[in-house]
Amino acid sequence: MTYDLQRLGPLGFQDAAAALVIAQFGPVVRRLGRGKDGGRDMEARGVVVWSGTPEKPGEAWDGHTVFQVKHRERPLGTKADAQWLWDQIRNELNEWANPDSNRLEVPKYLVFVSNVRLSPDPVDGGLAYVEEKISGFFTELNDRSLDDGPGRYERQTRRQRLQPLKKWRLIDGNQVDSWFDIHDGVRRAYDGFLTTGDVLADLVALRADLPAKDLEPALQIHARNSLVRDRNIYFDEAGGDGGGVPLDRIAVDLPVRVRSTNEAARAVQYVLDRGEHALKPSIATLPKPRHIVLTGAPGNGKTTITRFLVQAYRAAMLADANNLGDDHRAVIDGTAEKLRLLKRALPSHRRWAVRVDLAEFAKRFVAGGRQSLLAWIAEDLTAQGYTRKLEPWLLKEWMNTWPWFVALDGLDEVSEPAVRKWVIGAVHEFVADAEADDSDVFVLVTTRPSGYVDEMSAEQFDRIDLTDLQTAEALAYGHLVTQIRLRNDSARIARVDGILKDAANNDALRHLLRTPLQVQIMSIIAEGAGPFDPDRFNLFWRYYDVVARREQTKENTRFAELLREHAPQVLDLHERVGLELQRRSESADGGTAFMSEEDLSAIAWHVLADEGYSPSGKDAQLLERIVRAATHRLVLLVPRGDGYGFDVRSLQELMAARRITTGELDVVLDRLRALAPSPHWRNTWLFAAGRLFAEPQTHQHDALLELVASLDDGVADRFSSIAPVGPYLAWDMLDDGMAASRPRRLKQLMGLAMKVVEYPAPQAIPDLVPLVMRLSEIDDDLRCQVRDHLREALGGDTSSRTNAGAMQAHIRDAAKKTPTSPDVRMLAEAKRAQGRSVTPDPPSDWQHFDDVITSLASDAVHDVVSQAAAAVRAARTRAVTAEELEHLEAAALDPEACELLDVALDAVARTEPAVVRVCFEVARTTAARRQLAALLDQV
Template sequence: MRFNLEQLGAVGFQDLAAALTVATFGSGVQVMGAGRDGGRDLYHRGPLIWKRIEEQLGEVWDGYTVFQAKHKAELAARPTDNVSWLWGQIRAELNAWASHSDRQDVPDYLLVITNVSLTPTPGSGGHDLTAVVLEKYVEGLRDGSRDLDGQAEAGRKAKLARISKIKKLRVWDGNQIQTLLTVHGGVRQAFPAFLAPADIFASLPELVDKLPLDKLEPGLRAHARTTLMGEGFLYFDEAGSGDGRGIPVHEVAIDLPVTYDDGTRRSTALHHVLNRAEHILKPKITTQKRPRHLVLAGAPGNGKTTISKFLVQIFRASMLNGAANLSADHVVTIAGVARALARLGCSLPRHRRWPMRIDLAEYAEEGGLNEDETLLRWIARKVSKRSNAGEVVPWALQSWMRQWPWLLVLDGLDEVTEPLVRKRLIERVTEFVNDAEAENCDVLVVLTTRPVGYTENIAPTQFERIDLDYLELPEAIRYGTLATQVRLGTDADRIERVTRQLRKAADDEALRHLLRTPLQVLILTIIVDGAGHLAPDRYSLFWGYYDTVFKRERAKIGGLHHLLQEHEQQIQELHQRVGFELQVRSEAGDRSTATLTAEELRQITWHVLNDVDFQPSGKDAGLVESIFSAATRRLVLLAPRGDNNGYGFDVRSLQELMAAMHLTTGPLDKVIARLRTAGPSPHWRNTWLFAAGRLFATPQPHQHEAVVHLVQSIDEAADDRLATAVPIGPRLALEIVEDGMARSIPKWRDPLIAHGLRVLDEPPAADISAITRGLVRFADTGDDQRCLVADALRDALGNHPISADTATKVQELIPAIAREAGTRPAVQELAHVLRRPNVPPPSEQAPAWDEFNDEIATYPASETTLAVLRPAADALQQIAQQEETDADAIDAIIAALADTEAAKALASALTHILPREAALMRILRDIVLPTQHRRPIGADLRS
């Protein structure tokens, strides 16, 4: 059998070369990863013993050996053309070794590995020609006839001296690679691209340890085909049009910008994931350095779920492409995915993976986290449900995983909020990736989450974090145009009008920050399509969407027209109560994907009517059913979810908007009290921002002042979460400004940003790049704003060592971020701000642990309080000394915080050592206190 080496691509062929070299010569061969490698794809130092491979029997290379992979994407029809290409490649490498570029250490031996097959004709064939490549090159350097002067002669002789260190050059050509693949079956099976698409399922008996086909093959084939057509759709009624049409995800998918390595490197989500999926192999032979798996973090509406669906659809299409047992619709869908990838500068993956997407909230709710449950067992259950071939058992699926590459997308970690459930979920994910590595499985896991509240840093040796960035303006316009074309079809006049308004928004300083996420861009297109007014903040954008949908449906003559007109307030109130109820339910451990049954929805409708003196149990009984129908069938913001006939908001941000409307209904003092309760919770953060946005959206200065004062005071008297050590107010302030609230009102904007800049007093956090991006965007809006940021950096650089370190980190990130954002040169100069004159450098001072201990020892408290206070104080000292924590220490601190007096004592004692204990502050912020912040607060908000 001949294997198609061309379809691997350059990266895949280099991986193949590495795997075959290690299999031939042993683990002493060092595999180089991506990046500048000084001409070394692989290398080996010491004796290299050739195994029984044709004429090389018994040979030993003793010294420094370098291996180079040379892949020709398309082979020419004439063998001589291929040989010429290879000779050019080798000559370029020899030139580089002969020069003094970045290749200081010249090898003793050089092995070139290529997919070009050399002809065996004696004397004139490619095999014999390449055998004398090194000899001819050296002869050329010995020839001094073309030396123009002494300098040229010296340069030639220096090159000759360097290249003469190479004792032997050999080529593994395409024929040799074919032989090696036959010999090394384990390597061959690690590259499923060698299998023809039609053979994928037919060869399953060989790939799964001779399992009978009736146990596995029908289920996997049915699952791949069924999900290709059944799970590859988006619904614009989820985020806008109400027409109920399912749109194939590939028709509207875009590639989203991402940052990684603490924000210093930039790519796009699709390219990053597809490159990773193409590059990694089984752990024992891959050239991909750990971590191999990905955490994809993105803000609300940033497109995490859409891109997760698209990624899985890409690999379904790749796996099934060319198979014989496909319907016409399957073929059309696969072709559509390929076209979408081409539009985005990608192609169907050569390295086929069996894809699976898991909704983590559904997984947590439906029993996936039971004591006797594993993630693999859950996957087996899901596969079984989506086929008619019978039950797929976990042990069979595990055998399949050992042999065949997987892509596993785990979507929505942020929707699992209850601390114990979340902890158990993370344990299951960690167990899965560690077991897969131990079993030498070629598995790539992509986990999505919102960044707010993601502090666990899951298995850092296994997972790399990449962050979805905001869309740049040209990207936003392209996406808005694409979505409008798909949504409006052939209505050229409306499409042109919407895209024209999009460009106007991009040119408007007050509106362009709304064009940041795909969801916001889509909503903006729906609003301008309905001739709606665009307000310059995120709350008004989403509320404008609801208003546009409602007005559009109300304007339709007949049907529910009069109902929508006469009962607009009741329908709005219904959505608000439902949004709040679902938000409360979804933070409970067993209700991560909260829904309301039809009966529960009718009950809420009954109460909405009853509260304004309708008679829903009497003469207005028919009104309950009419409003229920209007909400679920006409406006379709509330839609059926899952298999249990429940109703919910398919777009989480709309649920959070409605919950925010409910929270902000009533007297201002009660509204502020609710927001004070909700502020620390990551689960409620987007709702909180919508609520603050609503208070800022009306010209009521007393409301604006109340929000600013709330942010400035939210960490006062909050001992139960040690707010003196880990405040939340600064981040809330920055997020308010980032959302567009108060951006044009200096009276509120300036104190908010000043409070937000207190984040510089903390140790650098995982979101430091996101904070820096926000500060850069703010500084670019005007000279006054830039001066506010500059002054804060000056103060931080002259303050204590922790703030100086954080400010320095921010300054290190500013140049790259400012260049990407295209800011004014003055903003880039923030990277060079110095501490204020006559302010001495921050000095290291020993933390006053004696004062800390004295305060704990003398604190007037009951024996019950002291019983939890003392272990917590000991745990804090242990953390500070060891710069790490364990479950016992966390439990001791949490137990003390549950006692009001103990929490007060700890907060007071901590003032003696903060901010001189950077490690303690970081661990409290990132590991210990998130448990407190995630406590369910729904009952408190109800009351």
Template sequence: MPDYDLTRLGSRAFEQLVVALARRDIGPGVQVFGDGPDGGREATFEGTINWSRTSTGGANRVDCWSGYTVLQAKFRVKPAASPHDNALWLQEQIKNEVDGWIRAAREHTRSRLPDYLIFITNVDLSAVAKAGGIDKVNQVVRKRLTETSTTQSGLKVEDFAIWHGDQIRSMLDANQEVRYAFPALLTAGDVLAKLATDWVSLGTFNAQDPLREQLLHAIKDDRWIRLSQSGGPGEAKLWLDDIAIDLPATIDSPDGDLTVRAVQRVLELGDMVLRQRQPDRIKRSNVVLVGGPGQGKSTLSQLIAQAYRVALLTGANPAPSVQEVIDGTRAALTRLGLSVPGNRRWPARIDLAKYAEEMASGAEISLLRWISTRLSERIDRDISPNDLKGWLRAWPWALILDGLDEVPSVDARRLIYSKIDDLLTSAEDLDADLLIVVTTRPTGYDERFPADRFEHLQLQRLPPDKAAAFAQQITDKRFTDDDEMRIKVAARMRDAAHDSVTVRLMETPLQVTIMSFIVEKFPTLPPDRYTLFDMYYRTMFDREVAKDIPIARFLSQHRSQIDRLHEHVGLILQTASETADGAESTISPGDLHGIALQRLLDRGFTHADAGSHAAALVEAATHRLVLLGPRDNGVGFDIRTLQELMAARAIAEGDDSAVMARLRLIAHHPHWRNTWLLAVGELLLRSERFEKRILDLLKQLDSDLHRLNGRFPTAPVLAADILDDNLAAKRPRFERGLIERLLILLDRPPVVDVPRLATTLLRIASTNAYRRLIYDRISSAASAGAARRAASALMLEEMATEIPSYDARLTSMLNAYRTLATSDLEVQAIAAWQGMSTRSISADSSEADFRVLGHVTFSSDPTAETISLPAYVEKLVEPIGLSDGDLQALRTGLAILSDSRFHLSGPAPATAIPVVLRSGPAEPLVQALHNEDVAASLDLALSSLPSTHWAIEAMLGATFKPIQNRQPVGSVLLLAVAEDNAIDNSYLD
């Protein structure tokens, strides 16, 4: 009998294996595991088991069981070497389980008690007669089940069985097809047999296996952290395994949001068998990692990929340089409390920006074809998509899709969603074990992956203690040979972590790392994020100027020109990356030289001097400061936030009115959001006069007829972002003005970024200065219309999920919620909308739970009449008097919502309760609203709705606002900046 290592499965995969084997041995009537009250997992069988016909029969067992059988798995992560110790552990586990059944029998907490019990474990027990572990455990369990106290409780188990490790292995021998479904139990020979190929030795991981070669390259490439290229005195190489951390995240669990560790969660999911034909299948078998700028999404994706590479290469006897990376990664996982994955998935990590750029040429490339092409290029051997399909069928994969947020084009993103869905369909058809991990920013993540197939992990900000610990790691690694500098920088970083202002600049790994560079030179740290990144750039510049090298004098003399070069390139690349064609965000070396040349010519240099100086400027920008560097066939910023910083500085340059016009132009677009905030930081640092100008901009921003006059405002989101970036610190008048802008979100139906805004509102409400203002404003909705009550109630709900149940703030929320006095029908409408708006807008959300402060749960009335959303809105608009052509344009736009419906319940004017929100591409509706008559008519029609019909307006807004916000603005912005500053861009055409 082969010695299958059952511990490699992990607890959840072992439970899945037990179900699969039980269905083979007992029958298909075995029901899948389900969580019990005590947290254990159990499977059940109702009926007759004829043991004489199964592989698990025994001489001492009654041949036939008839009744209700419960199976319970007991998995030990690290079994003891001694069978005696394993037997003691299993005795204790079973005793606890039986005690749980006894309590349930006495207290009547379970609907049914078992007639028979089967305990299944991965530990091995000695078979020595009477003295061995098997007999000892049987004796202890039988004694406990037959004691008077047990039977008097009502628990009367007629018989039981124990399946231990050796027995599981024998069952696997008899059911090889079950074993094939669990890759942790497979051998190289199994894989080759399943692939049935003669020439491609995929999966053997020997010298002939092309996948081994790919793994060797990838594990070395992904060890590098790009930020370490910044260089400078005392700089140590920053390897992933040196500074890797696992970040806290919240997961959108059906039982409410849970806090987990991101990498640990992904690896735990990956240790399960994710085949969708598995009896105990995992429905949400994929993950979306959602995090803000610099929050570590890509670094986490690297760590996940490295963990799986280590699992595959362990014992493969690689070269010493690769073994060093394996050992380093294994040590990093141990430091983080993580294990090397038991389910040895083959990791494929894809840059979605590059994939989108390839598809932008018009070629519809499947993900498998893209992977096969990249693989073939790297290993110099042809691997076809069909080869990979066979490999996908035979072996588990971890497909890591990094940087969805760097694909801002709506069409490109939709195509990517389509390709991912195509791959999922193929994987299900192949019964493949596929884990997909996608990373993206939250801003602009509108077309969500369906919640029934993807877990969404929202990365959280680093707690102060974690930030301080990470800062210490960075410092230790950067100054391994300079004790004096290490002590000084570490002390300054500790001070920053304990300062109420600067600690908020240490909430992402990128910010902590950049701060470690800054504190080498500046003992006083920056108060906001803009200054943080600006100081980083200036610190890098000053380092180079201070060096005793020939180019240092040139850098000092031409600082302003180098600044302008970075800013212009940043703006060009940020504009280019707004579309799929420019997703890679690079500029050719020739164009980079052309920008520098033109700027020098504009300043009056001769062609000869401009040519030589331009070459030196490009050299300085790309080789000395190392912010711009070679990427594929061009030049780009290695750190995206620095690209956005430079674009922001370009936007903020010029006449006040021109600058504010540029900010207004890009304010709604999620691709430009971080750039917008950094530009605001630059302006506020420059002069106090911009406080009023920015507040005026926010007041006027949403008064646009084409956007339906602020029905779905952007200003509250921008106000929250400015507050969160600490740009209002020590500016009380400005801060209060921003809070007033933020609070207008309570005046409209809850459509835009509700969880995001609730986090900011909760933080503000936690301060004594504004707590009363916040809760008074929420409570005032009690005397307002249903729309305001809905917005306030939903905001309270989201705020409540952010704090512990024992927090005193919960009392304030509960009091505010009671003050609202929402009716049952209003609560139903809010609940239905909450469930709908947190899912993909193409999902059927007819049932939703509402968790306002944990007090209300319900389902909407199934007997109420269902009304078509577009037909209802069209009927509202018809009396206004649109021309036939304009009415047809609106009708075409509304047709995208043909499957969307709502109920009208209760006394007149009734309450609108959403039932289904399904939408096709929203561009026709956005296009219709470009017509002022159409927009004005729709705005007027929505104004005629009673407040209790707010959900109708919300359903429309959730459909078209994300697409409307993403209308490209970069080319207009670039032209405006060029005209305002007399920049010649003609050579870029």
């Protein structure tokens, strides 16, 4: 057969060539990873046996053989292909001959593999032309009669350099086709590239064992219908007026930092590049980890990116299908056009794509089903009405047959510890099962960074972190969303653009232009010519005010009057619903929280009753009108699922924060103290702190900072001596910008934040460095604070010195990759104060550790604490087992047991970094996730 080698693309063809070469010659061939390979895509050190043909007898090459792969993006099928290939080979030969190149060892044998198909005509064919050119290259190089001319020394050096090279061969596209025919197992691994036309119809023709009768209708209809159903994104999902907009118009490629290399990249580009590799374990050239965790702060666009990637794969899979309607074609064309603007094409490696809401999947744990992720996907397909019941084993056949892309969105919304552990275990099980079955499966998980401590297996999952938009990117995105919203009103678009540019030039406002959601909200506020406040709480609160006023002034709507006359009650309803949904989403079964009409009506009843209305009597009609308004849109409350809720989680958290900060200051501070450790409540907490900072009440600011400073004092029931809350909250407050216009408060927060280096071996220092550098660039006083804290820590004990050194190393590394002022770069060179000797380490008193455990544990927690203590001791010398980790987690969930363990650890933590690492992880994944909703029953 003739295969569509062009479609493989450069990444796919290089992978396929490697797989074919290894299948042809055996394990003597070793594939090399991508990067600076010194001209080697594959190499063999041993015997490579070539089978013979009538035209070319077989032979055995014994020695060092190098394979180089050359892929032409658009072969023309003419002599130009032969010329292009010769140009590529000539460049390679010149590099091998160059003594100054990075190619240290010239091989004995050299093989060129290309997708270009050369005519086999022995006289005028392309194959003869290229072989003649290669032979001519060596003939000329070895012609010593030319040594008398200019460049004699260079010619002699090049000839001597290539002297070890004895033979070469050329494998063109025709030979690659024949190898695919011979090695059917390799060809099947590349069906996602090579299959043409209607994917499923082709596979049915190729595979007698594929249960097409049951499977084909479900997959075809799912792919087609999902393409159209998931095309639109609604501005009410990201702050707007509810008009549906095609995803391919609103999606942008966002900046990310690759955790493993600290390199900058682009989210869509990075994920699609990974997906272009065949990830079937038996032939994969990409080393582990092959899957990805994408982290991003609230409003950073994780879900939009995920949905666009899924659409891109669906469009690629269906692009050549013959049973599409105009709507399907429009989505495919729109997706292809957006990718073209991003300098991409539709994915060459066609993957069947599915998106899973992890919060919805988590509910199955609570319902008692605890089914596998594959079973959930099969059940979801069945529930959407695409087929009669689709059994998981049938879907597994499809996974073993065809490449998949699985987007698992919203791990951060799975908060309850036991459920979260089960969900993560189900994902690991799914990945391991796919690997064991040699399936080409590519998994993307999204989460907020807050509360995520790399629970996904580092062996299987790479991590990339969404970073802030650059100013130019933010302005471009602001223009895009404004243009979509205002369509052809060029004057209003220009005015919004001007207001956003003014904000970008304002030192107090520029930090707000950081995420797509915040930029979009700013564009909506600017549309109404409203002012910006220099903090995130007021930005979101101002957005609510703008939307509410817009709804109140709409003409000819039956709800405008209601919103005008009862604005305080409508706001109160939003706040109460926001808090209630935030509480529910912390529970095991409420990740994607919404409430029924009955629950909404009950809350509205209390809102009216508390204001003196009679919702069960003469004001019953008012209650009914408010609930009826919610069936359309009540400012930010919209119909969702089988009830009502907020489509933007940050807006839910904003309203919850307003409710929490309603009341006497002492009561509010008690609530904030209780909620501070929880990653689930972190964004709500920051909105609440932002509200207190937004008001010009000095006593509120003092009280809040005192709370942050004292959060970990005398608190031992959450491993506070190892995993403190206060310093990390201070970092989040600095990053939030709530104190941006208050220099004195900034210095206080920096002083609290830098205390992180005083704790034993904190795990988050790499995450803090970008903020350290950003703040140090814009404020000399803050930079000097950082320097002084580093100098102090460098004179401390081993733990403090290790932390300070780690921060300096990351600053030094980051300064090499991003423009950085000399003063900030010098932070990496700070030394401890002259003449000061380092603080000696305290003794590691394991006897005291044991005494605390044995003498203070009550009967109720004795067994739990003893088992956890044994796990702590084991962590000194080896990795803890899964059972030992469970013992630690059990202790972390019990406040009394956790307090005892924390007190005991104080005797050893400063000198036991391995123990600290394990306990830090348990503190962040378990102790910090204890449910706190019950503490808010009276709010």
